Amino acid sequence: MELISKMIPASRIGEVTKKLKSWQLRAKKLGMEALSFKIGPPQPSTFRMLTYVETAHGQELRSTRVKTMGCLVEVTGEPPCIYGWQLLAKIDHGEPILSSRLKVTPGSFNLIPPAYKTTGPLPEGYCEHCHTKRARRHLYLLHREGKVMQVGKGCVKDFIGHGSAETLLRRTGFLEYLYSCLETLEEIPEGSGPQYEHCFSVRDTIALAWLSITNHGYVSKARAEEERSMSTAQRVVQIMPSAGTVLNDALLEIADKIIEEIKAAGEAQNASEFAQRAAYHVGFEEVGQEHGLGVLCGAVQGYIRAQSQEHVNQSQWQGKVGDKFSGELKLERTSCWETAFGPKRLYVFSDESGNCFVWGTSKYLEGDQSYRISGKIKEHDEYRGVKQTVLTRCKAEPC
Numbered sequence: 001m002e003l004i005s006k007m008i009p010a011s012r013i014g015e016v017t018k019k020l021k022s023w024q025l026r027a028k029k030l031g032m033e034a035l036s037f038k039i040g041p042p043q044p045s046t047f048r049m050l051t052y053v054e055t056a057h058g059q060e061l062r063s064t065r066v067k068t069m070g071c072l073v074e075v076t077g078e079p080p081c082i083y084g085w086q087l088l089a090k091i092d093h094g095e096p097i098l099s100s101r102l103k104v105t106p107g108s109f110n111l112i113p114p115a116y117k118t119t120g121p122l123p124e125g126y127c128e129h130c131h132t133k134r135a136r137r138h139l140y141l142l143h144r145e146g147k148v149m150q151v152g153k154g155c156v157k158d159f160i161g162h163g164s165a166e167t168l169l170r171r172t173g174f175l176e177y178l179y180s181c182l183e184t185l186e187e188i189p190e191g192s193g194p195q196y197e198h199c200f201s202v203r204d205t206i207a208l209a210w211l212s213i214t215n216h217g218y219v220s221k222a223r224a225e226e227e228r229s230m231s232t233a234q235r236v237v238q239i240m241p242s243a244g245t246v247l248n249d250a251l252l253e254i255a256d257k258i259i260e261e262i263k264a265a266g267e268a269q270n271a272s273e274f275a276q277r278a279a280y281h282v283g284f285e286e287v288g289q290e291h292g293l294g295v296l297c298g299a300v301q302g303y304i305r306a307q308s309q310e311h312v313n314q315s316q317w318q319g320k321v322g323d324k325f326s327g328e329l330k331l332e333r334t335s336c337w338e339t340a341f342g343p344k345r346l347y348v349f350s351d352e353s354g355n356c357f358v359w360g361t362s363k364y365l366e367g368d369q370s371y372r373i374s375g376k377i378k379e380h381d382e383y384r385g386v387k388q389t390v391l392t393r394c395k396a397e398p399c
C-alpha cells in the first residue's frame, strides 16, 4: 500500500535518489518488508520557498509559493505491524493547537476514525489498557482488525509485549523520519536560481484585483509602461503580503462570484481566446506572477465593466446607416476567432459618452488604447441590451 506520496522539486530529485539506498538499508536492518520507491515524470507544480525579506522591523523569514517542475515521489510497502497491531498515530496533549495533537504515522490517515481527528471520543489522557484517566502527555493510537485502541505511552510495552512494542515504535519512527526527509526536500532552498515563479492564491488575487480596480481604476501593463505608473497586476503583487489583513468575507465572496463568472465565460461557445485563458487560470488554486496574474486582473476588469449597468444603458445608436463616421474611440474589448480566411477580430469601442461601437476585421489592433477611427456605419444593432453602432471599412490610427 501507499505509505508516502509527495511532490518534490525536480531540482532535488538527485538528493532523493542519493538517499534511497540508505533508506532501503535502514528498513532492512529494522526487519521491515521491503519498501519500494517510485519517482514520477516532471510536471508543473507549486512549492514553498523560504526567503529572508527586509522589513521595517529587520529581516523576516517569509514563505512564498513558487511554480516549477516537480516529480511525485511515492513510497509503497507494508505499514509496520506487530502481532497485527499497527501504530496509527501518537497523541501529544502538550500541543496547544488541537489540530496538531495527532501525529499521524505515514499511510495511516484513512484508518483513523474521524472522532480522533477532533477532540477524540475518549476523555483526555484515558488509557484503554489500564482503564485509567490521568494527566498523560503522550498516548498511542493502535489498530488491529478494525479495532482502534488509545493506550498511554507507559502502558504500550505492557500491552503488546516489551520487545515487540520497541520494534513497532522503531519501525514507525523510521517511517516518520523518511517522511520528514521528504518534507525537507519539498522546499526550494533560497537562492537556487531564477527559474522559479512566485505564485499567489487565485482567490486572493481576484479579490485584490477587484479592490485595486474599484479604488484606482484598471491599468494595463502597456498603459503602466507608457505612463510610468503602476499596473493593476503590480498593485496586486504589492498588497499581496497583507492579503490576510485586507481580505474580509465580503471580499472573498465577491472573488468567488467573479471566479464563477470567469469559468462560465470561458466555457461559452463564442468565448474569446482571452476568456478561455482566464478560465484556464482560475481552474487552479494558484496563479503564477508571470503567467496568469495579468490575465486574471484583465478578467476582473471585464467583470466589473459588464456589471456596470450605467455603461449598458448609456449607449445610443450614432449617425445614420450608410453615413460616414469619424471619431476618437477607446478600444474596450477584443474577441478573436479563426476562420477559413484567417483570424477574424471583433473590436468593441466606446466614445466619451459611453456609446458602443463594433468593428469586425482581420486587422490587428493593440488593446486598451484609443484610436482615431474613420469608416462607414454599416448597421444599428443590439447585443445583450446594449445598442451598438456597427462600423465597416475603417481606418484606425492610435492616438
Ligand SMILES: [Zn+2]
Residues within 6 Å of the ligand: 127, 128, 129, 130, 131, 132, 151, 152, 154, 155
Ligand atoms: Zn494504561
